[in-house]
Structures are given as C-alpha cells and as structure tokens.
Amino acid sequence: MQTQTHPLLCATLGTERHLSSFHYGPQGGQKVYIQASLHADELPGMLVAWALRRKLAALEAAGRLQGEIVLVPVANPVGLNQQVLGQLLGRFETNSGQNFNRNFHDLAALIEPGIEAQLNSDPAHNREVVRNALATALAAQMPQTELASMRLALQRLSYDADIVLDLHCDWDAAMHLYTNPGLWPAVEPLARYLGAKASLLALNSVGNPFDEIHSFCWSDLRQRFGSRFPVPDGSISVTIELRSQRDVSHEFAEHDAQAIIEYLTQREVISGTAAPLPELEFAATPLAGVEPLIAPCSGVLVFRAPLGVWLEAGEPIADIVDPLSDQVVTLKSSVAGVMYARHIARLATTGMEVARIAGTQAFRTGSLLSA
CATH class of the missing domain: 2.40.50.100 (RNA polymerase II/Efflux pump adaptor protein, barrel-sandwich hybrid domain)
Known part of the structure; x- marks a missing residue:
C-alpha cells in the first residue's frame, strides 16, 4: 500500500488542507477508485472506507489484488471544517453556496476538439486515446479556489478508473444507488450484494455530479463518434447511498465493505470466487x-x-x-x-x-x- 498526499489551494492565511489517497495492489490491470463523504456530513461512507482499508490490506498481503484500488476515505476536508454552532454543514460550501457534489469538469468537453483525429477502429486503442487526452487536459487545469482545487484533485485521481464508487448517504433512506442506464448490467451485481432497495438510472441528471461525469464522458463521446469509431464504456461509475446519516455502525460498515469486496471479486479485480449473488428485491427504475x-x-x-x-x-x-x-x-x-x-x-x-x-x-x- 502507498499513501499519497494532495495539497489543496489555501483559502485563507494560516490554513492548509489536503486529500489523502491510499493505493493498494499493482498498476497495469484494472483500476478501481472509491471515495467517501464528498458530502462531508454523510459519515457512513467514511466508516465503510475504514473497514475497506483493513480488508484491502489483508487481500494485498495475500497476493489477491489483480489491479490497483485507490481509496480516498475523506473526500471533503473543506466541508468537514464547516461546523456552525455544533452542527456539521457538509453538503454546500458556505463560502459559495455550491453543492460539493456538483460542477465537476465535463470530461468529454475538455477533450472533444482534439481527439477525433486519433481515433480508429480499435476500441482498446480509443480507450487509451481518451484517457491520455484526459490526463493532459486535467493536468492543464488551473483552479482558482480551494473548492475547485479539491474537485480537480479528485478527478485527477479517478479519471482513468475502470470502476468508480462514490459513497454517500441520504438524510433518512434505505440503501439505494444511482448509475448510467447503459451500465446497469455491470452494476446489477453490486446492487444485489449491497441489498439495494432502489437502483436509479439516468444518463445525465444535470449538474455534473462526481460519479456521472465519469460514465457520461464515454456516453457523450460514443454519441458523437460511435458511428465511425467504437468508443467503449471506459468507466463503471456508481453513487452508493448508504442508507441514512444516522446509520453509522460497525455492522453496517462490515456488510457494505464486504459487499464491495464481493463485487470487485466478481469483476476479477480481486482473485477468488465471489459469494453467490443475492436476489434483487426491486428492479432498477429510471431516475x-x-x-x-x-x-x-x-x-x-x-x-x-x-x-x-x-x-x-x-x-x-x-x-x-x-x-x-x-x-x-x-x-x-x-x-x-x-x-x-x-x-x-x-x-x-x-x-x-x-x-x-x-x-x-x-x-x-x-x-x-x-x-
């Protein structure tokens, strides 16, 4: 395991914040990116990430990781500091009023003008063309605020991931998730392992939330170039809503972390045999x-x-x-x-x-x- 530190722009004199990412397994195979608590007052994801760290360390020691798994347990240190009269206000940045999970860079828009000439009839080649272009485009961005630098740091960590899991929760909720309709066959096993009560599908819900900008990049490029060049689904991206804000327990965290491990085993990122798939109680529905x-x-x-x-x-x-x-x-x-x-x-x-x-x-x- 390797730990990386990603400094953010300093918002005020005498302050400094950073993101920490933990990298498990070898590079060169599939890449998985998992982050927690982008809405900083949604804490179940942090506990799931804590449970995942221990599971991933054991799997790495046993030589079972077939790809790189990047884990960001605290995706929003800015919001964690927004304590007002003892109340954590972690959904919106108090300085700008912006939702922390909106307004990420539209990845396709960053690269579309320059990639058409590089595409050909090989989907694998086109995947690499897109990812290389994304790396260059994101490296060139110059954020002007602490919030923008945090969003950019998260995108630089995740843009080339084959699987992106964004761990959230709702005020009061049953387990549910959001994903792209075209990805549902690949995401359904995750919904089953988690025990999702609702699986909500949307191609573009508007607002550029974190998980959606990954899958929508490939959908958008396929819509523009797919008639001439094959563009694969380069990212299986999902927002997982871990029930309610109050549902912070070791029992839930263990269940949810193990569900993610089973899913990654089923996707062959982790070697071994995944647990049998549970029944899905309710079918996926449109957002x-x-x-x-x-x-x-x-x-x-x-x-x-x-x-x-x-x-x-x-x-x-x-x-x-x-x-x-x-x-x-x-x-x-x-x-x-x-x-x-x-x-x-x-x-x-x-x-x-x-x-x-x-x-x-x-x-x-x-x-x-x-x-």
Whole structure:
C-alpha cells in the first residue's frame, strides 16, 4: 500500500488542507477508485472506507489484488471544517453556496476538439486515446479556489478508473444507488450484494455530479463518434447511498465493505470466487420516474409508511398535522414504487420535499437531483 498526499489551494492565511489517497495492489490491470463523504456530513461512507482499508490490506498481503484500488476515505476536508454552532454543514460550501457534489469538469468537453483525429477502429486503442487526452487536459487545469482545487484533485485521481464508487448517504433512506442506464448490467451485481432497495438510472441528471461525469464522458463521446469509431464504456461509475446519516455502525460498515469486496471479486479485480449473488428485491427504475412528495402546508410531519417497501399509488405516505387548526393533510403518491428516501426533519414547511418514491415510468425532465 502507498499513501499519497494532495495539497489543496489555501483559502485563507494560516490554513492548509489536503486529500489523502491510499493505493493498494499493482498498476497495469484494472483500476478501481472509491471515495467517501464528498458530502462531508454523510459519515457512513467514511466508516465503510475504514473497514475497506483493513480488508484491502489483508487481500494485498495475500497476493489477491489483480489491479490497483485507490481509496480516498475523506473526500471533503473543506466541508468537514464547516461546523456552525455544533452542527456539521457538509453538503454546500458556505463560502459559495455550491453543492460539493456538483460542477465537476465535463470530461468529454475538455477533450472533444482534439481527439477525433486519433481515433480508429480499435476500441482498446480509443480507450487509451481518451484517457491520455484526459490526463493532459486535467493536468492543464488551473483552479482558482480551494473548492475547485479539491474537485480537480479528485478527478485527477479517478479519471482513468475502470470502476468508480462514490459513497454517500441520504438524510433518512434505505440503501439505494444511482448509475448510467447503459451500465446497469455491470452494476446489477453490486446492487444485489449491497441489498439495494432502489437502483436509479439516468444518463445525465444535470449538474455534473462526481460519479456521472465519469460514465457520461464515454456516453457523450460514443454519441458523437460511435458511428465511425467504437468508443467503449471506459468507466463503471456508481453513487452508493448508504442508507441514512444516522446509520453509522460497525455492522453496517462490515456488510457494505464486504459487499464491495464481493463485487470487485466478481469483476476479477480481486482473485477468488465471489459469494453467490443475492436476489434483487426491486428492479432498477429510471431516475426520471421518481416522484418527489412536496408538503402543501406546514405542520408536524408524521410518516405512515416505512422506507424500502413497495407502495401502491394512492397509498398514504405521511400526515402533516397542524396543532393550531386541527387540520391534517395526508400525502399520497400518484405512482407505485419504493419510498427510498425521506426528509429527516419532522416539521414540514410549505414547499418542502418530504420524500421520494421510485416509480417505474419516466415522466420528469430537466434537473433530476435534489439541491
């Protein structure tokens, strides 16, 4: 194992932050990149990364790693320092208001003007052309803020990975994940090992989140050049939502870390025989089929349905209780699906997104992610 340190731009006098990456296994084969807690207040991923470090060290010592696995357990030291009155605010940078998991470099846009002349009829050759161009383009970027330097450092570590796993969690949620529709056959075993209750598919959810910029790069290039030159899927990229912010336990971390190990064994990054695939409880669905439930008024929020189970259209999801007027408003979904995430607050404010239901039919367009 090798440890690398990646300094970030200093935001203010007397401060300095850096990223730490841990590199296991030999270079030259498949490359896997795993990071945790890009939203700094989403801590389950850090504990999973801690569990993975021990597993990877043992596998490396046993000679079972067939490729390089890069692990970044703390992907957002900037957000970790945003403690306000004892509350960790890790989703948005307080200086700019930007979501830490948006606005990464559009990789295809960085290289498209110059690569067409280098492509040919060999997919493996074209993969190397794209990755070499990405290396050159990312090396040439000159970030001007600490946040931009952090995003760039993460992309420089991950741009050439065959598998990219971005570990997150939601406020209150069942295990779920996001990936590109074209990658679903390769990602489904991971969903099975994790026990995902929802698997949400989108080619471009808008906003350039971290996992998506990797897979979308290859999809975009294939759309532009695929009729003349074969462009492979160069990156299996997935956002894994490790349940809820409060779900920080050794038991969960052990389960989730082992699920990732089994998946990497199934992908032949780790030698050996992977565990049998569990059943997938619910089929993958389009992210554009998700129905956000919006509170039409304010009041005490009381959920009537549990997370991670199938709900029929019209089934009661939650009540909003106004103790002043005695009014009770019951929220119901218009689609059948799994309620995979819900707000952690129990005071609903008018217009607040209360929960999300994974429906089977796409009906939304535009930006598909929450803020």
